[in-house]
Amino acid sequence: MPTPNHTPVPDYAAMLQVALAEARIGLSEGGIPIGAALFNRQGELISSGHNRRVQQNDPSIHGETDAFRRAGRQTSYRDLIMVTTLAPCWYCSGLVRQFGFRTVVVGESENFSGGIDWLRSIGVEIIDLASPDCITLLADYIRENPHIWNEDIGEPAP
Numbered sequence: 001m002p003t004p005n006h007t008p009v010p011d012y013a014a015m016l017q018v019a020l021a022e023a024r025i026g027l028s029e030g031g032i033p034i035g036a037a038l039f040n041r042q043g044e045l046i047s048s049g050h051n052r053r054v055q056q057n058d059p060s061i062h063g064e065t066d067a068f069r070r071a072g073r074q075t076s077y078r079d080l081i082m083v084t085t086l087a088p089c090w091y092c093s094g095l096v097r098q099f100g101f102r103t104v105v106v107g108e109s110e111n112f113s114g115g116i117d118w119l120r121s122i123g124v125e126i127i128d129l130a131s132p133d134c135i136t137l138l139a140d141y142i143r144e145n146p147h148i149w150n151e152d153i154g155e156p157a158p
């Protein structure tokens with residue numbers, strides 16, 4: 001609904017659903033279920049993507065980097081919102097820092113907290129929705145695929 005007399009609060013939960021749908025696509029492809037999406041402050045979708053490590057044999061394609069690449073060139077990221085089903089890893093936290101995103105919405109940080117404390121420390125707004133859907137989706141995957149998960153986060157095999 002338009003709210004012309006004051007700044008509308010972005011519907012973060014609705015944004016997360018876009019990232020979560022990407023995560024589920026990734027799972028259906030046999031990949032790691034992590035998705036992400038970029039929105040502008042008006043809540044318009046810029047791009048979305050998901051982790052494709054398994055599908056494309058490419059360790060650099062995380063949910064966040066996939067959404068980032070699919071957004072194409074942007075003159076500024078200050079007013080874009082990064083939405084991801086899981087707290088961004090160090091690699092993706094570096095991306096957030098490098099390009100100046102100021103707001104990151106994370107579906108959860110329970111399975112993995114990545115770099116969110118560091119992002120907060122440099123002034124990035126972190127909105128953690130603690131979504132049970134996100135937590136369960138990834139927890140189930142990690143339990144069934146511990147080696148792939150550890151590979152993705154750069155940890156030794158369990």
Ligand SMILES: [Zn+2]
Pocket residue numbers: 062063064088089090091092093
């Ligand atoms: Zn990452």
